[in-house]
Amino acid sequence: MLSFLLLILIYTGLYAILALGQNIITGVTGMLSLCQAGFFAIGAYVTAILTVSYGVSFWLTIPLAGLFAAAAGALVGLPTLRLKGDYLAIATLGFGEIIRNVILNWDSLTRGPMGINGIPMPTIFGMTINPYKKWGFLLLVWVFVTIFYLLLKRLTRSRMGRALEAIKEDEIAAYAMGINTTRYKVWAFMVGAFVAGCAGSLQAAFTLSVTPNTYTFMVSVMVLCMVVLGGMGNHIAVIFGALIIQLAAEFPRLLGISSTVPPQFKQIVFGLILVLMMIYRPQGILGRKRVNYDQLTGTLEQESLLLRVRRIIRIGVKR
């Protein structure tokens, strides 16, 4: 039972990373995209192929997986930029499926439907992070969740993040205010894809094998649900959303009633959650949190841990 709980938490972490990426595309920039699964797949396959066929270190494949996915993100972003709302969703949905189908049919590289097995377990400082023991991997995944959370939070609070938000609020006005909307939209897709690619890399190292049918359209939908449920544009809310969706999906097994409840039941639960959310809390559970710039710029000395550490170092050097 504990093992199963750990498994859920590991998957929550992986999905939380995917959702953080989706949040940049959909929550912050306001583009309804449905191909997070595609970027996820690219990341997983990059790690699988590089570690198995070329013997590259797992740690090195994480950024590489991100970069490959980001390149795919640019590919999706550029041609679909003129599309908005539903049309963008349909186009990106198609793109996600294209990625999966390419993987499925490119036998010489991906071994098609058989997938790639025998991905080596990651090691750190001579220790092996054994996915079967779960604790180490749980830590690894959540370290990455934390890193991405901090990075993306900082990003949305910068000049660039504000530009992305302006595009969501009113693209024409943003354009008139000197924001290169085309560049920023592609850029948002690339960031979102990069993050998803890294998540894919971790997933490949966790399951030790990858198959194309893991990365279906349902994954993208679930990730989108997490963002909508948690609160668009709010990073911590999105992680929370990932946890809730995971628990909702796995609750029959958690309660030990999986033999009496059909597996399709989880779709019903999703649907119910989304309908209730749309009626009672369309902004998501936590909603968007406004940045308090007065506090940020005024009382920053007390706010930022990094700044404090830096000051201590500086004082130390002076002495």
Place this chain on the structure above:
Amino acid sequence: MSLLYTTQLTRAFGGVIAVSDVDFAVEKHSITGLIGPNGAGKTTLFNNITGMDVPTSGKVFFKDEEITGMPAHSISRLGIARTFQNIRLFKEMSVLENVMIGRHFKTGKSMTSGRLLNAVRSYISMKGEEKAIYDTSREWLEFFNLDKFRNESARNLPYGSQRELEIARAMATEPELLFLDEPAAGMNPQETDRLMATIRRIREQGVTVLLIEHDMKLVMNICEQITVLNYGKKIASGNPLEIRENPLVIEAYLGKEE
């Protein structure tokens, strides 16, 4: 030489010629009005100059450089800022954030040298760039008397203040030329008076103002030069007195005597 001028600017939408062969100029440091009946092509002319739309033919020059067909974000970087006829604020963002967006490209340039280094440094400390953006934005809010609203959502402002905020956001880009598309639309007489004073103060900052307006009291009061469009064509231009007495203008607004 004029700060901005167009030569034979034409914009056709299929068979409809919205702007036709317009030679139009804005003198430096002036307040220029662009008037005309509804559908005369004023906003289309605006859009074609500011890069929101591309002219079918003709050219636009700003500071003697051709800017025809340039994207709007490049044109605003050259020093032309604008507001919109139907207010286009970032409604869910705070008043302060709206103005901060106006500062978007003002701090970007310093980052071109050592962009990565700067990004790393700004990660560690929010000061520097963000603080500079914040401080200047507060100054612009003070200028428009909106500072007390800075943490409100833009959508919650009273209508007149929303119009002012849009101007504040445009001014935050520190333009040389400010385009106002019907700034007084929907304002009550007190708000209009305040707006007139504000426009004069903006000019005192060394900014040239071009405005589209239907409120004749405002136009006749503050504009030094007025250009009149009708059916996409320029029918007159001159000072308010000349325009008031021009028979073509009277005809355009009131119709012809039988």
